[in-house]
Amino acid sequence: xxxxxxxxxxxxxxxxxxxxxxxxxxxxxxxxxxxxxxxxxxxxxxxxxxxxxxxxxxxxxxxxxxxxxxxxxxxxxxxxxxxxxxxxxxxxxxxxxxxxxxxxxxxxxxxxxxxxxxxxxxxxxxxxxxxxxxxxxxxxxxxxxxxxxxxxxxxxxxxxxxxxxxxxxxxxxxxxxxxxxxxxxxxxxxxxxxxxxxxxxxxxxxxxxxxxxxxxxxxxxxxxxxxxxxxxxxxxxxxxxxxxxxxxxxxxxxxxxxxxxxxxxxxxxxxxxxxxxxxxxxxxxx
Numbered sequence: 001x002x003x004x005x006x007x008x009x010x011x012x013x014x015x016x017x018x019x020x021x022x023x024x025x026x027x028x029x030x031x032x033x034x035x036x037x038x039x040x041x042x043x044x045x046x047x048x049x050x051x052x053x054x055x056x057x058x059x060x061x062x063x064x065x066x067x068x069x070x071x072x073x074x075x076x077x078x079x080x081x082x083x084x085x086x087x088x089x090x091x092x093x094x095x096x097x098x099x100x101x102x103x104x105x106x107x108x109x110x111x112x113x114x115x116x117x118x119x120x121x122x123x124x125x126x127x128x129x130x131x132x133x134x135x136x137x138x139x140x141x142x143x144x145x146x147x148x149x150x151x152x153x154x155x156x157x158x159x160x161x162x163x164x165x166x167x168x169x170x171x172x173x174x175x176x177x178x179x180x181x182x183x184x185x186x187x188x189x190x191x192x193x194x195x196x197x198x199x200x201x202x203x204x205x206x207x208x209x210x211x212x213x214x215x216x217x218x219x220x221x222x223x224x225x226x227x228x229x230x231x232x233x234x235x236x237x238x239x240x241x242x243x244x245x246x247x248x249x250x251x252x253x254x255x256x257x258x259x260x261x262x263x264x265x266x267x268x269x270x271x272x273x274x275x276x277x278x279x280x281x282x283x284x285x286x
């Protein structure tokens with residue numbers, strides 16, 4: 001996700017300093033950006049700092065435990081576009097504001113395709129002034145919605161991931177059911193796209209399932225992480241979410257089978273394992 005987002009910002013004319021935990025990923029932009037040797041060097045003197053990392057724990061390590069946060073200039077705007085726990089985002093905001101900076105949590109949805117096309121859905125939590133200040137930064141990356149105060153962007157992302165995870169499970173079951181009964185699953189998908197069952201998940205991940213293309217855009221382990229956050233947030237609010245719980249268990253089984261690095265549409269693999277069948281066309285089944 002980070003690389004195409006960087007490319008969009010560069011094409012829009014922004015001057016960037018990059019640091020990545022995997023240096024080669026930042027070095028791919030050598031000649032177009034300034035490469036930093038550490039997180040502290042990356043944030044020093046920056047007007048806007050953007051983090052796009054795997055989890056709240058990694059954000060904590062990279063920006064805070066490393067000491068990088070102490071290098072922020074007065075008035076800097078920190079935009080965390082990672083998907084992290086809402087409570088962690090609120091804690092990060094308090095620390096940034098205590099240092100004289102502004103903070104927005106701004107997780108995204110749309111996957112690698114959306115990042116490349118600049119059509120991400122960007123869900124933002126934070127103050128009005130900080131949101132207005134960030135508008136020109138968000139514009140090249142996608143459509144932005146100010147959800148509410150700090151943490152609200154992360155709550156919206158959890159809602160997104162609940163729908164994504166559950167719908168991937170539903171598409172997997174629907175296509176397998178149709179194929180096992182003798183229908184051509186590619187034609188079932190084609191027909192359903194024109195009705196109430198049509199969705200981005202059916203369109204993009206249904207295609208992945210039919211092509212058995214499970215090279216990760218979003219790895220299954222990240223979907224499991226997000227579902228765990230959903231359930232943790234639900235418990236803290238006194239809610240029971242049975243569908244999210246069931247899909248969480250299915251993704252956990254998928255990872256236990258050694259498939260943590262497949263795309264999250266690879267949940268189909270766990271359903272196939274459970275049933276001892278493989279999704280194929282009617283011709284393949286008979």
